[in-house]
Amino acid sequence: MRGSGPGLDRTVPALLVKVGRYPQHAGGVGVLRTLGRLGVPVHAMVEDRLTPAAVSRYTAGRFVHPTTGLEQPEELVRLLLAIGRSIGRRSVPVPTDDEAALLLAEHADRLAEHFLLPPVPTGLPRRLADKAALHRLCLEHGVPTPRSRAPGDHEALVAIGRDWGYPLVLKNLAAWTRLRSPAVGHTTVVHDERELLAACPPGSAPSVLVQECIPAGQAEDWITHLYCAADGGPPIVLTGLKIRSWPPNAGVTTRARALANPVLAEQAAEFCRRVGYRGVADLDWRLDRRDGQYKLVDFNPRTGAQFRLMETVDGLDVVRALHLDLTGRPVPRTAQRLARGFALGQLDLPSAAVWAWQQRRPPSDLLPRRGTERAWLCRDDPAPALAEAVRFGGTVARWAAPAGARAWHRLGGT
Numbered sequence: 001m002r003g004s005g006p007g008l009d010r011t012v013p014a015l016l017v018k019v020g021r022y023p024q025h026a027g028g029v030g031v032l033r034t035l036g037r038l039g040v041p042v043h044a045m046v047e048d049r050l051t052p053a054a055v056s057r058y059t060a061g062r063f064v065h066p067t068t069g070l071e072q073p074e075e076l077v078r079l080l081l082a083i084g085r086s087i088g089r090r091s092v093p094v095p096t097d098d099e100a101a102l103l104l105a106e107h108a109d110r111l112a113e114h115f116l117l118p119p120v121p122t123g124l125p126r127r128l129a130d131k132a133a134l135h136r137l138c139l140e141h142g143v144p145t146p147r148s149r150a151p152g153d154h155e156a157l158v159a160i161g162r163d164w165g166y167p168l169v170l171k172n173l174a175a176w177t178r179l180r181s182p183a184v185g186h187t188t189v190v191h192d193e194r195e196l197l198a199a200c201p202p203g204s205a206p207s208v209l210v211q212e213c214i215p216a217g218q219a220e221d222w223i224t225h226l227y228c229a230a231d232g233g234p235p236i237v238l239t240g241l242k243i244r245s246w247p248p249n250a251g252v253t254t255r256a257r258a259l260a261n262p263v264l265a266e267q268a269a270e271f272c273r274r275v276g277y278r279g280v281a282d283l284d285w286r287l288d289r290r291d292g293q294y295k296l297v298d299f300n301p302r303t304g305a306q307f308r309l310m311e312t313v314d315g316l317d318v319v320r321a322l323h324l325d326l327t328g329r330p331v332p333r334t335a336q337r338l339a340r341g342f343a344l345g346q347l348d349l350p351s352a353a354v355w356a357w358q359q360r361r362p363p364s365d366l367l368p369r370r371g372t373e374r375a376w377l378c379r380d381d382p383a384p385a386l387a388e389a390v391r392f393g394g395t396v397a398r399w400a401a402p403a404g405a406r407a408w409h410r411l412g413g414t
Contacts, residue, residue, distance in 0.1 A: 006316055008038045009327040013091040016044040019099035020069045020179050023051040024391050026344060026375035027305035029384045031094050032058040034308060034319050043087055052384035069099055069179030077107045084114025092116050092323050094303055098129040098175040101302035116326040118230050118279035125301035130174040131209035134299050141274045144293040147212040154202050160210045167191045169211040170199055183208035187250040216249050220287040224268040225307045227321040228278050235272055236321050237265040238310035238336050244351040253306045254348035258340040264294050280318045308373045309342035341372040346392050
């Protein structure tokens with residue numbers, strides 16, 4: 001929606017908060033657009049002045065402070081305090097990664113001078129972002145979840161594969177460690193012990209969660225984006241179906257559509273009520289057709305990259321709900337808008353190609369239809385799409401050059 005939706009307080013700015021280097025992040029641009037279109041000044045932490053977020057017309061201020069996640073929390077808190085002073089009035093921070101969410105929650109007492117923050121229990125976001133702790137919370141509260149285990153050493157890791165069988169899913173165990181000492185580059189599916197050893201070579205104890213792999217042919221991937229109000233009132237829960245991802249079956253969402261799922265919405269809301277969560281969250285579920293259960297596979301205590309897929313008929317998404325609630329304005333609760341889709345630009349092309357190869361037919365939704373929320377390209381803010389295209393082209397070129405050189409060498413070139 002362009003310039004429509006709930007009336008936000010335009011005198012209260014927002015800040016896009018991030019830890020780590022990931023300049024090609026569509027969710028951050030979505031935050032800038034959804035608030036900026038309603039007149040809210042949105043500032044952004046950016047890696048440089050030419051990232052997609054930095055060049056958006058809706059970016060009111062750019063704070064070029066590239067971080068890696070290797071910094072001590074105290075250093076990052078000082079950075080946020082300096083940014084808060086520079087903005088000049090209390091603003092609503094919107095984290096787009098788990099580390100930023102943990103930083104805001106665990107240092108809320110100091111950051112509250114410059115930022116409006118949801119009253120989430122201090123240690124809860126860390127428990128929810130930790131894959132092993134989340135598994136324990138699910139068991140404690142009766143929420144279905146795939147069988148999971150965090151091995152204490154490499155020998156235990158190999159033993160899980162021999163005991164459970166393959167395939168298995170490997171995930172970095174916790175926030176911060178995924179940046180400081182990642183066990184895998186991203187969520188990874190291994191199909192045998194050889195692939196397991198290639199992903200996690202023998203050595204120090206791997207900071208990894210091993211999770212049962214629900215077969216793709218027996219599963220559906222669902223998303224819930226929700227906002228839990230500061231006063232503990234009924235949460236806003238929006239649901240959608242993930243169609244494709246990159247890497248396939250394990251990575252970021254590249255194509256999805258909004259679908260009403262009252263059963264899943266209630267399951268997500270009840271879990272958040274039981275643990276006492278407050279604020280924005282992005283939950284990933286897998287419907288296991290073998291037993292008919294929606295199983296929680298990830299809880300991200302922050303804004304999801306594809307949150308703009310889902311909104312109510314009044315134009316309310318979870319980021320707008322966050323701003324309304326923390327500025328003391330009423331948050332309307334109306335039905336979810338359906339017939340909406342989401343497409344993540346160039347990354348959906350390789351995902352669609354893999355899908356077509358597996359299914360032996362082309363996908364019917366390769367070209368975005370009316371009602372599709374494009375992650376990058378839009379008429380009122382074209383610059384981020386151009387910046388993303390340039391960076392994506394550079395990434396492809398860096399990958400293709402060594403591959404081309406190897407092919408040339410095999411053909412006898414010098």
